[in-house]
Amino acid sequence: MIVFGFLKVLLGNVAKGPATEPFPLGPATTPARFRGKVHMDPALCVGCAICRHVCVGNAIHISERADGSGYDWVLWHNTCALCGLCQHYCPTGAISMSNDWHNAHLQAEKDEWCESRFVPYLVCERCGAHIRPLPTSVAGRLYADNHVDVARILRLCPQCRQIETALHEGVRHDDQRVA
Amino acid sequence: MNRTTEKTYALPIGPVHVALEEPMYYKIELDGEIVRGVELTAGHVHRGMEALALRRNLFQNIVLTERVCSLCSNSHPYTYCMSVENLADIAVPPRAQCLRVVAEEIKRISSHLFNVGVMAHVIGYNSLFMHMMQQREIMQDVKETLYGNRMNLSANCIGGVTHDLEAEAFAFLLDGLARLEPEVARALDIYRTDRMVVARTRSVGVLSREDALALAVVGPVARGSGLATDIRRDAPYGAYVGLDVDVVVEQGGDVQSRALVRLREIQASIDLLRACVRAMPAGPTLAVLPEIPAGQAIARSEAPRGELIYYLRTDGSQTPNRLKWRVPSYMNWDALGIMLRNAKVSDIPLIVNSIDPCISCTER
């Protein structure tokens, strides 16, 4: 009698059955937006290090290889707070947050438990200097208003790129085609 | 306050497991089983976060402040970002303002449900506790689906929000609210009239209106003692300027009144959320950021536990020169001295829980 009002609620809950998910015997629902382990797509990274700048746990390390062949981008999952700020501020969309929440691993594996990516430098077609790759999607945005050969520009170092663009623009000015 | 005499003796309570698994040490002066005095000793979970903030740049501090406390984890970065925006005169776009309120009210509902649920646990009414926690799962699912995490939303960033919500997300939210609403109404009835709840919570841990005023308590503790104070209405910020915030007040000043305030505030938050979804402006969710100049600014907000204040000083660099916050629990601790006076030993955890203390906020 004391808890009569609540008794009805209780009986309703009993009728409803278990409220918990059957994991690990059945699947656990994971929403699409779930912020799980961070992934990085090296094909989109330009090495701007904004991700490292905003990361509160200093989880991201970017280091250039001694031979100048490129740089390593390493994120140590154990210091990552899964805040998603790196993803938010990455200008090229290279960083994404997966739906992977399986974080258990052996103590012995903790140091290797990383998202580790190597981003190779390109070699300038004109002068042979090492250059940071510029993803086509970013280049397309940058050069949207210029009538340049984007594919060719991407294979040049910034200096040669300037020269090439200047030459090209010069020709266009001569032709009076610029509005 | 601790004057142990021949008649009284001192009883140590804590530092762990007084209602919540958060450490606070209470030295209680007892006369039989009646409390005559109480002395608090804090500092068990001091993490030096204000110092840490001075070693992080303005962006990193968004995430650091979100870790001050888990239950009001959205209020901290929200208020912190507002302090940066006040300092640098950044105009946050209307859609972002509205999305911020959505995140804030969702967190408020979860936080209040947790507290009233734990109250049931403390009085030994564990089936009610489980039931309330199960209702809270509705909001936990909303948070996970809309923001990607059950506690830390990562919703705020300087100049706006990190996310945009599409129609599908709003539909999920509204569906959750529709399921929660009747449950809250039923819970309100139980917390108001259930004989067991009433026997343990009515006229227990009373804080009179006068004492509440004198101690300048904030949030549901103040509103449970009849003080209609709420920063969302008294000094509106962001999208609250255009919203009609219902300031819920109860007159009893006891444990039950504070629980009722929280439950009724959940109803008010549900209304606010629906109003936000209805009137959600279109447009960008981020402002263009200027250089952050040297200067100082404050920002205030109504966190689930009451008024939260952030003070920020910058020197033109990317790292703050000083970041200080005053949390609502800090103002409410002192009230325990009055609430616990002449209380029974067995009511101590219940009264402590009724101020919904946040120790990780207080000590950071």
Ligand code: SF4
């Ligand atoms: S991942 Fe993104 S933010 Fe980080 S260095 Fe690469 S492009 Fe820049």
Ligand code: SF4
């Ligand atoms: S999610 Fe947050 S903590 Fe993790 S790497 Fe990105 S910025 Fe750092």
